[in-house]
Amino acid sequence: MREISYARAGMEALAEEMRRDSKTLHLSTDVPLSLQEEFGAARVRATPIAEGALTGMAIGAAGSGFRPIVNWSMVTFCFVAMDQIVNQAAKIHYMFGGQAKFPILFRASVGGGTRRAAQHSQSPYSMFMNLAGLKIILPSTPYDMKGLLKSAIRDDNPVISFESGRLAGYRGPVPEEDYTVPLGVADVKREGTDVTVVALAWQVPEALEAAETLAAEGISVEVVDPRTLVPMDAEAIRASVRKTGRLVIADEAGPTAGASAEIATLVTEDAETFACLKAPVKRVCALHVPIPYSPALEDHVFPDRDNIADGVREVMRMGRRAA
Amino acid sequence: MQPSPEQQREMLRTMQTIRRFEERASTDFRGGDIYGVVHSYIGEEAVAVGVCAALDSKDQIISNHRGHGHCIAKGADLNRMMAELYGRQDGYCKGKGGSMHIADFGIGMLGANGIVAGGISIVTGAGLAAQVEGKGRVAVAFFGDGASNAGPFHESLNIAAAWKLPMLYVCENNLWAAQTANAITVGAPDVAARAAGYGIPGVIVDGNDVLAVYEAAAEAVARARAGEGPTLLECKTYRWNAHTERPNQPDLRPKEEIEAWKAKDPIKRLVEHLKSQQGQLSDEEWAAMDREIQQAIEDSVAFAKASPFPTLESALDDVFAD
Numbered sequence: 001m002r003e004i005s006y007a008r009a010g011m012e013a014l015a016e017e018m019r020r021d022s023k024t025l026h027l028s029t030d031v032p033l034s035l036q037e038e039f040g041a042a043r044v045r046a047t048p049i050a051e052g053a054l055t056g057m058a059i060g061a062a063g064s065g066f067r068p069i070v071n072w073s074m075v076t077f078c079f080v081a082m083d084q085i086v087n088q089a090a091k092i093h094y095m096f097g098g099q100a101k102f103p104i105l106f107r108a109s110v111g112g113g114t115r116r117a118a119q120h121s122q123s124p125y126s127m128f129m130n131l132a133g134l135k136i137i138l139p140s141t142p143y144d145m146k147g148l149l150k151s152a153i154r155d156d157n158p159v160i161s162f163e164s165g166r167l168a169g170y171r172g173p174v175p176e177e178d179y180t181v182p183l184g185v186a187d188v189k190r191e192g193t194d195v196t197v198v199a200l201a202w203q204v205p206e207a208l209e210a211a212e213t214l215a216a217e218g219i220s221v222e223v224v225d226p227r228t229l230v231p232m233d234a235e236a237i238r239a240s241v242r243k244t245g246r247l248v249i250a251d252e253a254g255p256t257a258g259a260s261a262e263i264a265t266l267v268t269e270d271a272e273t274f275a276c277l278k279a280p281v282k283r284v285c286a287l288h289v290p291i292p293y294s295p296a297l298e299d300h301v302f303p304d305r306d307n308i309a310d311g312v313r314e315v316m317r318m319g320r321r322a323a
Numbered sequence: 324m325q326p327s328p329e330q331q332r333e334m335l336r337t338m339q340t341i342r343r344f345e346e347r348a349s350t351d352f353r354g355g356d357i358y359g360v361v362h363s364y365i366g367e368e369a370v371a372v373g374v375c376a377a378l379d380s381k382d383q384i385i386s387n388h389r390g391h392g393h394c395i396a397k398g399a400d401l402n403r404m405m406a407e408l409y410g411r412q413d414g415y416c417k418g419k420g421g422s423m424h425i426a427d428f429g430i431g432m433l434g435a436n437g438i439v440a441g442g443i444s445i446v447t448g449a450g451l452a453a454q455v456e457g458k459g460r461v462a463v464a465f466f467g468d469g470a471s472n473a474g475p476f477h478e479s480l481n482i483a484a485a486w487k488l489p490m491l492y493v494c495e496n497n498l499w500a501a502q503t504a505n506a507i508t509v510g511a512p513d514v515a516a517r518a519a520g521y522g523i524p525g526v527i528v529d530g531n532d533v534l535a536v537y538e539a540a541a542e543a544v545a546r547a548r549a550g551e552g553p554t555l556l557e558c559k560t561y562r563w564n565a566h567t568e569r570p571n572q573p574d575l576r577p578k579e580e581i582e583a584w585k586a587k588d589p590i591k592r593l594v595e596h597l598k599s600q601q602g603q604l605s606d607e608e609w610a611a612m613d614r615e616i617q618q619a620i621e622d623s624v625a626f627a628k629a630s631p632f633p634t635l636e637s638a639l640d641d642v643f644a645d
Contacts, residue, residue, distance in 0.1 A: 025455065042455055048485070053444040053478035060448025060462075063433055064383065066455070068448070080474075087438050088445060097416035098641035100428040132642050156644040 001173040009142035009174050010107070010163065011035075013149035014069060016178065018043070024153065025061060027054050028071035051077050055084035055106070059092060059158075062102040067153060075108035075162065076119055089158045090133035101156040105149070109165040111202055111252055112302055118290035121298070123201070123253035125162045129229050129262065135159040135183055136229040140204035142172040144227055147181030155183060162229075164201040164252070186233035188240065192222035195246040195312050198237055198263050199223055203250035203284075203303065210308040219316055229259055234266040238273040245278035248311045252302055255285040279318050284311040326376065326537060328603045334376055334533050335593050335604075336612055338368040341392045342590060343613075343620045344401065348391065348408060348422070349568045351624070357408045361422050364392035366531075366563035369589035370495050371396035373536025374463060374556075377544050383431040383453075384463040385446035388423050389562070390435025393465050397432045399425070405623035411630035418633040419641070439500075440466060440473035443492070447479040450488035450553075461547045463491045469500030471514045480555065484521040487552035491543045494557045495530060501566045502575055515557035523553050530558030531589040534596070561587075 004012070011032065018024045018039050026035055031046040047054050051072055058068035072078040078085065085106075093102055112121030128134055135157055139145040145163070152159035189204055190211050199207035204225045211221035224240050226233055241247050247267055249260040264281045267273050287301045326334065345363045352361045364371070367389075375384065375396035386393035394404055399415070407414025407425050415425050426434030433449060436442040446464045453460035470476055471494050483490045494514045498505055506512070518525025524546075528539045536558055543554035561584035565574035597604035 025451070045451075045486075048478070048482060050478040050482065052474055053447065053482055056441075056444025056475060056479070057448030057451055057482070060385075060433065060445040060450075061452040062448070063428060063445070064449045064452035066452050083438055083441060083475075084444065088436075088441060092434070093644055094641045095416060095420045095424045096426040096428075096434055097414070097419050098644065099416070099426065101644045103644075135643070 001175060003171045004142055004174050005168065006139070006142045006145050006163070006170045006172070007168040009146040010149055012174070013146045013153070017150055017153040021067060023066045025066050025068045026071070027058060027068060029073065051081040052084055055081035056088065058104045058106075059084065059088050059102060062104045063092070063100045067103045069105045069153065070107070072106060072108045074120060075110050075124060076122060078106070078108055085128070085134075086131060090131040093157065094133055102158055103156045104158040105152045106158065106160045108160065108162055110162045111165040112291045112298060113166050115293060115295060115298065117293040121291035123162070123286075125229055126253065126258045126262070128160055129259060133158070134230060137161045137183060137227065138201050138229055139163065139227065140167065140199075140201050140225050142170065142174050144181055144187070144225075146174055147179055148183070148227060151180045151183050154180070159183070162201070166202045167205070170205065181227065183228045184231035184233055185228070186224055186226045186236035188222060188236075189225050190221065190223040192220040192244065194220045194244055195248060195315060196222045196224055196237070196240040196244045197248045197250055197308060197312065199225060199250040199308075200252065200259060202252050203308070206303075206305040207250050207308050209305040210312065213305070213309050214312055219312060221312060226263070232262070232266065237263060238267055238270050241267050241273050242276045245276050246315045247277070248282045248284060248308065248315055250284045250303060250308045250311070252286055254288040255283050256288050258285065260285055279315040282311045282315045284308050324538070324541065325534065328597070328600065330376065331534070331593065331597060332604065334372050334537070335590070335597065336616065337372045337396055338533065338590050338593065339613060340401070340616050340619065341368045341371065341395045343616050344391060344395060344404070347620050347624065349564070351408070352568050353570065357422070358410060359421055361408070361568040362389040362566065363562065363564040363568055364389050366584065366589070367495055367497060367560045368392055369533035369536055370493065370530045370558045370560055371465065373533040374465070374491070374493055374540040376537050377540035378461065378463065381431060382461045382463065383433055383446065383449045384465060385433040385442035385449070386435040386465050387439065387442060387467060387470065388435065388437050389467070390423065390425060394425050394427065394432055394435070397427070398430050399427050399432055401619055401623040402626035406627040406630045409627035409630070410632060411627055412633045413626070413630035417637065417641075440470035440475040442466065443470065443475040444479045447483055447488060447490060450483060450490040451486070453489050454486070459548050461489045461491060461544050463493060465493050465495065467500065468494060468496040468498065468505050468509075468514055471517070472500075472508060480521045480523070480553065483553040484523045487550060489547035489550070490553035491540065491547060492553060492555045493540070494555065495560055496557055497560050497562045499566070499576060502573060504575075513557065515555055518555040523555060525555045525557065527557045527559065530560030531587045531592060533589055533593055
């Protein structure tokens with residue numbers, strides 16, 4: 001199969017869905033030229049730097065029968081649109097009694113590693129998980145990027161796609177033919193028997209590297225990628241933990257009230273899964289600080305494959321033996 | 324162009340319907356059958372009615388927290404409105420929205436909105452949709468002078484101007500943003516003057532003169548339909564009641580100011596205009612019209628009371644579309 005990059009997979013998804021459905025629109029401050037050339041300036045709009053208005057307009061266009069795609073670029077730029085995201089997009093379907101549909105795709109890059117300091121390096125997806133009414137995808141491979149985006153565009157609800165900036169150049173197999181990845185279905189990226197590592201976004205390739213290292217030490221790691229944060233595939237995660245009895249959660253975001261906390265809870269509050277745990281749940285997350293600029297500090301703040309491997313070794317050492 | 328006497332009588336009927344609805348909403352709010360908060364539109368009826376009379380059924384509007392008048396002017400069903408205020412299953416939002424979130428997408432009413440200025444960019448997106456569709460539809464934002472100081476107003480007007488969206492922005496300048504006089508918070512008294520900065524027409528109209536509002540709106544709607552872009556229409560008006568119907572809220576507005584505006588009652592003004600034109604409205608006809616309206620309000624309350632509260636299971640419905 002051909003290999004393309006994570007970023008290219010995203011653009012292919014948009015182009016194919018815009019070809020498929022004339023009700024799709026694209027709004028962004030810097031217009032993707034390939035889309036504008038193919039679909040015209042009426043459907044692919046270059047907007048002012050006014051994310052609040054773009055977000056609101058997407059809601060109104062969606063409620064009028066269109067399927068807007070809004071690219072906020074970095075997640076950091078969407079915070080000026082928080083009223084539209086929190087008070088409008090998330091609630092509008094429910095508070096109006098479900099009388100209209102609001103199919104919208106919002107795209108935002110997350111993460112760090114680019115030495116751009118605190119305002120341009122963050123992964124705040126758990127803030128949005130806390131709202132009822134938004135679906136959230138978090139692709140980690142080119143294949144998932146394309147398939148999840150296509151599902152998100154076809155979905156009748158507001159969906160936010162958080163896309164790890166560090167993965168933009170990652171290449172991977174992507175079929176030529178049309179396919180989708182359903183929302184709410186986790187993917188086991190590597191099978192194993194000793195420890196489950198639930199990894200998010202950039203932590204997925206890091207966890208796969210850690211799993212290779214650990215295999216040489218005789219530790220068999222299963223890497224589970226939820227792919228969708230809302231709805232979360234709790235059952236797939238629990239099933240893996242019931243099999244391995246140990247759980248490490250790897251997230252480039254901080255731990256406090258984070259996606260990692262939600263995943264830990266989904267596992268521990270389930271009696272059947274809890275009974276299978278042989279060790280405490282371990283989280284490998286960023287330090288709970290704004291991301292610093294200096295490479296020495298930034299690399300220290302984010303977790304990587306070494307931290308994940310250490311976390312796995314820790315849960316292998318501690319805790320009780322299997323009965 | 325002046326509307327026909329028949330159209331004027333319809334405008335009067337709609338204005339009086341809004342007033343009677345608001346009187347009842349206030350009474351039932353104080354009586355405990357309506358919950359949370361109610362913002363009364365009494366005194367401003369000419370704006371919603373004058374503007375909506377200039378629209379087609381396919382045109383879209385969005386409203387704010389003071390939204391009952393806009394709903395009625397666009398043709399919403401009184402029964403389902405009252406049932407929503409009563410928190411009942413047959414309300415417009417199945418009892419999930421209440422006074423600040425009544426919507427009827429079927430008639431182009433994209434919702435009341437509890438966030439000041441929150442709806443302005445949403446309805447601008449409806450204008451974008453209308454432009455891409457190219458079927459001549461127009462979208463209208465209703466908002467207050469308070470909203471005109473918030474970001475969505477500026478961002479939306481700029482985009483609508485740049486893209487020549489088929490939009491009408493209607494500012495109901497009632498001089499007060501919640502408890503604060505706009506003289507304290509704005510540097511210039513006329514919101515319409517800001518239109519020049521966006522490169523679009525800004526029009527000031529007496530918001531208590533429904534015929535003047537209609538005329539100005541009709542001209543702006545014609546421009547929008549012709550692809551000539553948005554207009555900012557500022558309607559100078561006044562709400563008779565405090566910001567909300569909650570009895571414990573302070574109302575800092577001077578008594579003389581309130582009384583002076585009550586003397587400019589937009590409904591009385593239209594009644595007198597029709598009466599002064601021979602044969603256009605008799606005392607008997609006006610009294611009969613008001614009786615019919617009061618009966619319709621009574622019927623809406625009966626409908627609301629007959630509707631059950633939502634089932635507890637329905638709390639989980641509609642978070643997402645299927």
